[in-house]
Amino acid sequence: MSKKQHLVKIKKGKNYAWCGCAESQNQPFCDGSHNKVKEKYDNILQTLIDANLISTEQELQNLIAQNDKKPILFKAEKDIEANLCGCGQSENAPYCN
Numbered sequence: 324m325s326k327k328q329h330l331v332k333i334k335k336g337k338n339y340a341w342c343g344c345a346e347s348q349n350q351p352f353c354d355g356s357h358n359k360v361k362e363k364y365d366n367i368l369q370t371l372i373d374a375n376l377i378s379t380e381q382e383l384q385n386l387i388a389q390n391d392k393k394p395i396l397f398k399a400e401k402d403i404e405a406n407l408c409g410c411g412q413s414e415n416a417p418y419c420n
């Protein structure tokens with residue numbers, strides 16, 4: 324898994340799926356790995372709930388939101404070399420900030 328930015332050529336009018344979970348082996352693009360990450364995280368979350376280690380509804384909602392990492396679908400508006408995020412933390416995703 325790479326956490327650095329990726330300089331990639333994107334083509335005008337082509338659809339892309341940028342990886343928002345940072346677990347893809349095909350960075351910066353989605354390869355479906357987010358499904359495995361979500362399944363693993365859901366199991367951990369259920370264990371915490373069963374053990375009463377999550378005390379508030381807000382805490383539960385925050386944990387669920389953190390687990391909601393999905394690809395971002397976008398269409399390139401022009402042929403460019405784009406600087407795409409590789410860490411999944413950019414506030415300007417799919418672009419690096």
Ligand code: FES
Nearest residue numbers: 343353356357394
């Ligand atoms: S593999 Fe990361 S969002 Fe799909």
